[in-house]
Amino acid sequence: MEITANTIKKYMKNKYLLTAIFEEVRIVRVLITGGKGQLGIELKYLLENYYEVYAWDLEELDITQREKTINEIRSLDPDLVINCAAYTDVDGCEENADLAYKINAYGARNIAVACQEIGSIMVHISTDFVFDGNNDNPYIESDQANPLNIYGKSKLIGEEFVSNLLDKYFIIRTAWLYGAHGDNFIHTMLRLANKKDLLTVVDDQIGSPTYTKDLALVIKKLIATKLYGLYHASNNGQCSWYEFAKKIFEYTNTNVKVKPVTSKEFIRTATRPAYSVLKNYSLEENLNYKMRDWQEALKDYLNSKNEGDRYEN
Numbered sequence: 001m002e003i004t005a006n007t008i009k010k011y012m013k014n015k016y017l018l019t020a021i022f023e024e025v026r027i028v029r030v031l032i033t034g035g036k037g038q039l040g041i042e043l044k045y046l047l048e049n050y051y052e053v054y055a056w057d058l059e060e061l062d063i064t065q066r067e068k069t070i071n072e073i074r075s076l077d078p079d080l081v082i083n084c085a086a087y088t089d090v091d092g093c094e095e096n097a098d099l100a101y102k103i104n105a106y107g108a109r110n111i112a113v114a115c116q117e118i119g120s121i122m123v124h125i126s127t128d129f130v131f132d133g134n135n136d137n138p139y140i141e142s143d144q145a146n147p148l149n150i151y152g153k154s155k156l157i158g159e160e161f162v163s164n165l166l167d168k169y170f171i172i173r174t175a176w177l178y179g180a181h182g183d184n185f186i187h188t189m190l191r192l193a194n195k196k197d198l199l200t201v202v203d204d205q206i207g208s209p210t211y212t213k214d215l216a217l218v219i220k221k222l223i224a225t226k227l228y229g230l231y232h233a234s235n236n237g238q239c240s241w242y243e244f245a246k247k248i249f250e251y252t253n254t255n256v257k258v259k260p261v262t263s264k265e266f267i268r269t270a271t272r273p274a275y276s277v278l279k280n281y282s283l284e285e286n287l288n289y290k291m292r293d294w295q296e297a298l299k300d301y302l303n304s305k306n307e308g309d310r311y312e313n
């Protein structure tokens, strides 16, 4: 079909036909739920350069409200919904299990039902905590999930709802997120280093710290394809929380003593997997895309002065 101004005019009112004739504008309107969380804000800044982006959080759309969620998504009629909304307080999930399932499992389901109805693509963000940590090699997408805590269980059920209800979905498991927006482990460490001479940090939980900027770039790449399915996406390499803290202090020239402790010495409400390193197998196989090492990403994060220049290259 020849694409002329008249063709565009003719199909202007029907964006599905319009997007069908332009493969590259398959996605025009994007809704981000949980749009004021650390990943949601990052994605908004990146994607609004390319798409018409709506970033909704609790005030605009509580994803646990089934009817409202379906109605609001139906009336916005996005081509893509990225679900970043979650109950991410891992210990809080143990204490408020009902709420955890309501948000992380059924909230995801409500969005998937709406996407199914309007034929929209869904990106659903999930977690390394779906694994039990008994591996000693990085987990790939086909490894058996077996969550140890309510957070992981509720997120896994959310994944299952999405993959059972939809054909056009990307489920993206990530880990140990930090970014320019919201509180994170790096802030906590630097804050504590200002107040104390000695910090104790857990050394027997191994994972992959992941910069939200890098994850947002992966999501942008994936949504430009039709390679739907389950993906792991975390910065390359692995460390313990203790090693992560040591690197933060090394890169910021912060002088503080850090003592490694075991999870048994640092009791938390929720049990965490001892080893939850993700291998980005599908990303590397399907897109030939390798995420950079976590140390490099951490340096970049610590060096980035303002948000304006964060996506220039």
Ligand SMILES: NC(=O)C1=CN([C@@H]2O[C@H](COP(=O)(O)OP(=O)(O)OC[C@H]3O[C@@H](n4cnc5c(N)ncnc54)[C@H](O)[C@@H]3O)[C@@H](O)[C@H]2O)C=CC1
Binding pocket: 033, 034, 035, 036, 037, 038, 039, 040, 057, 058, 061, 062, 063, 064, 083, 084, 085, 086, 087, 088, 103, 107, 125, 126, 127, 128, 155, 174, 175, 176, 177, 178, 182
């Ligand atoms: N933070 C981390 O270390 C990790 C996060 N993830 C996943 O990545 C995704 C993004 O996480 P973050 O941005 O770090 O989380 P965040 O906690 O910074 O943001 C979550 C957002 O969801 C919103 N929200 C909570 N309940 C809601 C509801 N009922 N309706 C609508 N919005 C609601 C919150 O207001 C918040 O703005 C989540 O799916 C999380 O499970 C995965 C692995 C690690």
